[in-house]
C-alpha cells in the first residue's frame with residue numbers, strides 16, 4: 001500500500017477483463033499483428049472507460065497499465081499530449097469544442113512537432129502556417145524535404161486529428177512556433193484528407209504497437225479558429241495579439257510529459273525489471289557455495305546481491321522521485337494558471353534534468369537486471385527485452401537526454417550567477433546559497449542526513465566549478481556559445497550531480513515520513529545503499545577536493561557490503577511490495593508463483609518456429 005494508494009480498484013477492474021490478460025503471446029507476433037492486437041485492446045479499453053465511467057487521467061492510467069503492459073498504445077499521445085495541449089493552450093471556446101469529443105474518443109489526436117531534419121532544435125522547425133485574411137484560413141505547408149513531420153505517435157494509421165507545431169506567418173512576417181489543431185483524416189472513410197501525404201515511418205527499436213508516422217503538407221488550408229488561442233490570437237483581419245506571457249508556454253506539453261515520464265517510464269520500468277530479476281534469483285539455483293550441500297539460490301551470492309540490491313534501491317528512489325515530480329508539476333502548473341509564473345524556469349529545469357537522469361539510470365538498470373538473469377534473461381520469455389526497448393525510448397523522446405541535462409545546467413548556471421550577485425535561491429536550488437563545507441562528516445553510522453549532505457556538497461561544488469570554468473573560457477577569448485560548448489561535458493555532469501542529490505533527498509524525506517518503525521528501518525537500509533553506491537561509483541567526485549578521505553571511502557565500501565546481507569531476507573518482499581500483477585510483468589522468470597521451468601518449457605513449445613507445416617520445414621527436409 002506504500003505504492004498503490006487509490007489505484008487498486010481500477011487495476012482489479014481491468015484485470016477482470018478477459019481480453020486484456022489472455023490472447024496471443026506478444027513475443028510470437030509480427031509487428032503488424034502486435035499493432036492490430038493493440039488496436040483491439042484500445043477499442044476494448046475505450047468501451048471499458050464508458051462502462052466504468054473512467055474520465056480522470058489517473059484512473060485511466062491504472063487501467064492502461066493492465067490493458068497495455070510494458071508498451072505504449074496510440075492512446076499515449078492522445079491522452080498524454082493531444083488532450084493536455086488542447087486544455088492548456090486552447091481558448092475556452094476551443095476547449096468546449098474539441099476536448100469532449102477527444103475525451104469520448106470520437107476524435108483521436110497526436111502531437112505533431114518533430115520533423116525529418118529537426119527534433120531537438122525546435123526553433124529550427126520549418127513547417128509553415130501562413131494566414132490568408134481573404135479565406136480566413138491558415139495554409140499549412142512543408143516547404144522542404146527536411147520539414148516533413150516525422151515520429152509523432154499514432155500519426156501513421158490511427159489518428160484523425162493532430163496538434164501541429166508550425167511557424168506562423170502573417171503578411172510575410174514570422175511570428176514563431178504556434179500550435180494548430182488539424183483534422184488529418186476523414187471521419188467517415190478514415191482516408192487522409194487531400195493535401196496531406198502521410199503514413200507509418202517503419203519498424204523501430206521498440207514501440208511496435210505505435211504507428212509513429214510522417215506527414216507532408218501541400219498547401220493545406222485550415223480555419224482560422226484552429227490556431228490554439230489561449231495565449232496568442234490572430235484576428236480575422238490578420239492582426240496578431242498576444243498576452244504579455246512567457247512565450248515558452250507553447251512548450252507546456254513537453255514539460256507535462258517529461259514530468260510524468262520519471263514515474264511512468266523510468267520508475268515503473270526499473271521496478272518491473274527488479275521484480276523479475278530478484279524473484280528469479282530466488283528461484284534459480286546454481287553451482288556450489290559449500291561442498292556436498294544443495295545448490296544455493298543465486299540470490300545468496302554476494303556478487304548477485306551487489307548487482308541487484310543497488311538497483312532495487314534505485315527503483316524505490318526513482319519511484320518516489322517520480323511521485324514527487326508529478327506533485328510539483330501539478331502544483332506549479334496551478335500557480336501558472338493563476339498568473340504566477342515565477343517557478344516555470346525551475347519546473348522546466350527539474351523536469352528536464354530528472355527526465356534525463358532517471359530514464360538513463362533506469363535503462364542501464366534494466367539491462368543489468370537482464371544480465372543478472374543469465375541465459376534465460378536473454379530470452380523474450382523473461383519479459384526484460386520488451387521492458388527495456390520501451391523504457392529506453394524515454395532517453396530520446398520528449399527531449400534527448402544530453403540536451404535535457406544541458407537545459408537543467410543552463411538554469412543552474414543562471415541561479416549560481418545570481419547567487420554570486422547576491423540573490424537568494426529557493427526551492428530545489430536553495431542549497432546553492434549555503435556555504436559549502438570543506439570536510440565530510442560521514443561516520444560509520446551513515447545517517448541519511450550525512451549522506452544527503454555529501455551529495456549536496458558534490459552538486460554544489462560541481463555547479464560552482466562548471467560556472468567558474470565557463471567564466472574562464474570566456475575570459476580567455478571564447479565567445480559565450482563556444483564557451484558553453486567547450487564546457488558542456490562538465491555542465492552535464494553538474495546537472496547529473498544536482499539530480500542525484502535531489503533523488504537522495506526525496507528518498508530521505510520519504511523514509512523520515514514513514515511511521516511504522518519496521519518499514520522505516522528497511523527503507524532506511526535501501527536509502528543508505530542507494531547513497532553509498534552513488535558515492536562509490538562516483539568516488540572521484542567526492543575525493544577530488546578532499547571532501548572524502550580514503551578511510552571514509554573504505555567505510556563506505558564496508559557498509560555497502562554489510563547492507564547486502566541485511567537486505568537479503570527482505571529482498572523478495574521488497575519487490576512484491578510494488579504489487580505488479582503477472583499480466584503487468586509479462587515475464588515467465590518473474591512469475592509470482594515461481595513456477596519458472598515448467599512454464600518456460602510450455603512457452604518454448606508454442607513458439608511459431610516449432611509449427612510443423614512451414615517453409616522452413618520444407619527447406620530443411
Ligand SMILES: CC/C=C\C/C=C\C/C=C\C/C=C\CCC(=O)SCCNC(=O)CCNC(=O)[C@H](O)C(C)(C)COP(=O)(O)OP(=O)(O)OC[C@H]1O[C@@H](n2cnc3c(N)ncnc32)[C@H](O)[C@@H]1OP(=O)(O)O
Pocket residue numbers: 072076077079080081111113114119120121122123153248251252254255257260261264265344345348397398399400403407410411414
Ligand atoms: C501523460 C504521459 C504519461 C506518460 C508518458 C508515457 C509514455 C510516453 C509515451 C509516448 C511518448 C510520447 C510522446 C513523445 C512525444 C515527443 O517526443 S514530442 C517532441 C518533443 N520534443 C522535444 O522535447 C524537443 C526538445 N527541444 C526543446 O525542448 C527545446 O527546443 C530546447 C529546450 C532544446 C530549446 O533550446 P533553446 O534553443 O536553447 O531554447 P529556446 O527555445 O531559445 O529557449 C530559451 C529559454 O527558454 C527556456 N526554455 C526552453 N524550453 C522551455 C520550456 N519547455 N519551458 C520553459 N522554459 C523553457 C530555456 O531554458 C531558456 O531559458 P533562459 O532563461 O536560460 O534563457
Ligand SMILES: Cc1cc2nc3c(=O)[nH]c(=O)nc-3n(C[C@H](O)[C@H](O)[C@H](O)COP(=O)(O)OP(=O)(O)OC[C@H]3O[C@@H](n4cnc5c(N)ncnc54)[C@H](O)[C@@H]3O)c2cc1C
Pocket residue numbers: 077110111112113114117118119120121150151152153207212393396397398399400401402403406
Ligand atoms: C519512440 C519515440 C516517440 C516519439 N514520439 C514523438 C511524438 O509523438 N511527437 C513528436 O513530435 N516527436 C516524437 N518523437 C521525436 C522525439 O521527440 C525526438 O526524436 C527527440 O526530441 C530527439 O530529437 P532528435 O531526433 O532531433 O535528436 P538529435 O537532436 O538529432 O540528437 C542526436 C544527437 O545530437 C546531440 N545533440 C543535438 N543537439 C544538441 C545540443 N544542442 N547540444 C548537445 N548535443 C546535441 C544529442 O545529444 C544526440 O546525441 C519521438 C521519438 C521517439 C524515439
